[in-house]
Amino acid sequence: xxxxxxxxxxxxxxxxxxxxxxxxxxxxxxxxxxxxxxxxxxxxxxxxxxxxxxxxxxxxxxxxxxxxxxxxxxxxxxxxxxxxxxxxxxxxxxxxxxxxxxxxxxxxxxxxxxxxxxxxxxxxxxxxxxxxxxxxxxxxxxxxxxxxxxxxxxxxxxxxxxxxxxxxxxxxxxxxxxxxxxxxxxxxxxxxxxxxxxxxxxxxxxxxxxxxxxxxxxx
Amino acid sequence: xxxxxxxxxxxxxxxxxxxxxxxxxxxxxxxxxxxxxxxxxxxxxxxxxxxxxxxxxxxxxxxxxxxxxxxxxxxxxxxxxxxxxxxxxxxxxxxxxxxxxxxxxxxxxxxxxxxxxxxxxxxxxxxxxxxxxxxxxxxxxxxxxxxxxxxxxxxxxxxxxxxxxxxxxxxxxxxxxxxxxxxxxxxxxxxxxxxxxxxxxxxxxxxxxxxxxxxxxxxxxxxxxxxxxxxxxxxx
Numbered sequence: 524x525x526x527x528x529x530x531x532x533x534x535x536x537x538x539x540x541x542x543x544x545x546x547x548x549x550x551x552x553x554x555x556x557x558x559x560x561x562x563x564x565x566x567x568x569x570x571x572x573x574x575x576x577x578x579x580x581x582x583x584x585x586x587x588x589x590x591x592x593x594x595x596x597x598x599x600x601x602x603x604x605x606x607x608x609x610x611x612x613x614x615x616x617x618x619x620x621x622x623x624x625x626x627x628x629x630x631x632x633x634x635x636x637x638x639x640x641x642x643x644x645x646x647x648x649x650x651x652x653x654x655x656x657x658x659x660x661x662x663x664x665x666x667x668x669x670x671x672x673x674x675x676x677x678x679x680x681x682x683x684x685x686x687x688x689x690x691x692x693x694x695x696x697x698x699x700x701x702x703x704x705x706x707x708x709x710x711x712x713x714x715x716x717x718x719x720x721x722x723x724x725x726x727x728x729x730x731x732x733x734x735x736x737x738x739x740x741x742x
Numbered sequence: 743x744x745x746x747x748x749x750x751x752x753x754x755x756x757x758x759x760x761x762x763x764x765x766x767x768x769x770x771x772x773x774x775x776x777x778x779x780x781x782x783x784x785x786x787x788x789x790x791x792x793x794x795x796x797x798x799x800x801x802x803x804x805x806x807x808x809x810x811x812x813x814x815x816x817x818x819x820x821x822x823x824x825x826x827x828x829x830x831x832x833x834x835x836x837x838x839x840x841x842x843x844x845x846x847x848x849x850x851x852x853x854x855x856x857x858x859x860x861x862x863x864x865x866x867x868x869x870x871x872x873x874x875x876x877x878x879x880x881x882x883x884x885x886x887x888x889x890x891x892x893x894x895x896x897x898x899x900x901x902x903x904x905x906x907x908x909x910x911x912x913x914x915x916x917x918x919x920x921x922x923x924x925x926x927x928x929x930x931x932x933x934x935x936x937x938x939x940x941x942x943x944x945x946x947x948x949x950x951x952x953x954x955x956x957x958x959x960x961x962x963x964x965x966x967x968x969x970x971x972x973x974x975x976x977x978x
Contacts, residue, residue: 537810544802544814548821555825559832566835658776659896659927667903 575609575621577666578639578648584611584618593731599720601625601713603633610729617642617729620721623652626713630705631655634664638717642729649675649714654706661706671698671707680718688715745869754876760853761884761939762946767851770844771885772935776896779903781889783837784844785882786907787826789875791848792857795819796874799862815858816849823849837906853881884942891938896930898923 568589575588588609596605606623619641626634634654639647649672651664663669674697689695690708697711721728760766767788774784798818806814827845830838838845848854857877862870894900898920904912928934 533807533809537807540806541810541813544806544817548817552821552824552828555828559828562832563828563835566832570835570839658930659925 574637574650574652578621578637578650579611579619580647583641583647584613586610586612588621593728595622597720597724599716599723601627601716608728619647620728622717622721624713624717626709628705628709628712629654629656630661630703630709631657634706634709634713636710636713636717638714640718640721642725643679644681644718644722644725645677645679646675646714646718648673649710651710656706657703660700660703663700663703664706664710669700671700672710674698675714680722685715688712745865745872747869747872750869750873751876754873754880755883756880756946759880759884759946760856760877761881762943764853764856766853766856767881768939770847770851771881771888771939772932774841774844775885775888775892775935775938776930777893777903778886778889778901779837779907780840781885782882783830783834783907784841784848785878785885787830787841787845788848788851788853788885789878789882791819791822791826792854792878792881793871793874794822795854796857796862797867797871798822799858800865800867800870803863811863812855812859815855815863819854819858820849834907840906853877887942888935888938892929892934894919895926895938896928896934897925 572589588611591610591612592607593610594605595608596602600606600622602623602625608623609621610617611619611621619639621637621639624636624638626636632655634656635652637650637652639649641647650666651672654662654664656662656664663671666672678696683696686694687696688711690697690699690704690711692699692704693708695708695711697707699707754760758764761771770784770788774780795815795818799815802814802818823846826848827838830841830845857874861873865873890900893902898918900917900919901912901915904915929938
């Protein structure tokens with residue numbers, strides 16, 4: 524009898540204590556979140572700007588890249604969802620664009636790339652944002668591991684024919700790595716497609732940003 | 743109940759080391775020990791969560807009934823981990839990006855709930871915080887040792903990218919130990935973690951054996967409770 528009597532009370536007490544602790548822990552997390560939110564935003568923006576500024580040489584543009592963005596979604600870019608592109612201007616004139624593209628056919632999954640293209644269609648630089656390639660083999664696409672990714676700089680659809688956008692093993696113009704051809708050829712093909720996208724939409728891209736500084740959806 | 747701090751220290755760092763003896767938290771130990779900076783980053787994060795959670799659990803140990811003890815502990819640990827995650831995101835953003843999912847996974851690291859249950863729930867705040875700190879240190883040191891060995895064998899370098907954790911002063915800390923090193927891929931891949939870990943455990947047991955062989959034989963009556971938390975080594 525006493526067990527039955529005391530049970531609801533103990534359950535109620537436990538529930539209240541548990542709820543109390545939930546409230547306290549949530550309050551602490553919320554407090555820290557409030558305190559760090561601006562700093563996190565700042566760090567994220569800085570990391571993004573850092574990555575973007577590595578692609579375009581300093582002095583080749585004079586605007587804040589994060590303020591001139593477009594949201595792009597095109598099969599040639601290979602992204603799973605619409606991704607922002609960043610427009611660079613020098614003295615009000617289009618200077619370059621940085622596209623986000625995805626190589627879907629890496630050795631282990633997608634390779635996400637940042638591709639900088641100058642207004643006249645030359646590659647300004649390519650960087651890997653994210654990849655899952657084999658350490659020591661495929662990860663030479665990172666700047667920290669090898670200089671390979673720099674070999675894109677200066678290439679364009681004009682100075683490199685369409686059938687030369689392959690690794691040497693496949694009769695192309697780009698080096699492969701010892702032990703890894705799938706990774707570099709996936710990157711080469713993705714860059715090639717991004718250039719084709721840029722070629723098709725060049726003027727449209729810059730015009731849309733000049734007319735409105737806010738991000739907007741392109742068809 | 744008086745607490746022997748010397749014994750706590752020996753237990754955390756050597757005799758009952760969470761990494762080498764209890765074999766707890768192996769997932770992050772294997773996953774993030776491929777370079778010194780990753781190992782140190784996660785080691786420090788785990789240490790902080792462990793010390794704080796032990797202190798917090800000890801503080802509230804008399805306020806919660808056994809029925810809701812575990813959910814409350816887990817809630818405290820999860821909250822602390824989230825706080826550490828937010829702080830790392832704010833101050834060491836690039837390292838946060840590299841360590842990725844392993845930071846939130848600190849919540850599920852069995853060492854932390856293990857120490858909360860085994861120690862903090864029964865001892866006062868100060869000694870619990872110390873136990874958490876020293877156990878965390880033991881874990882961090884093993885992580886760091888594996889990280890150093892794997893980075894050295896795998897890349898021929900040490901302390902690369904330390905600025906991700908320690909800021910600009912550490913920018914030039916990269917120490918190329920072997921010039922023209924071709925790299926030893928196995929050390930960086932996951933199997934390398936198991937191999938280095940196994941060798942470390944073997945080394946520890948070897949040292950223990952040597953120490954034991956030198957000592958005059960002592961008859962120790964075993965504590966049954968000890969058995970449960972020991973996985974490798976000789977159960978005393």
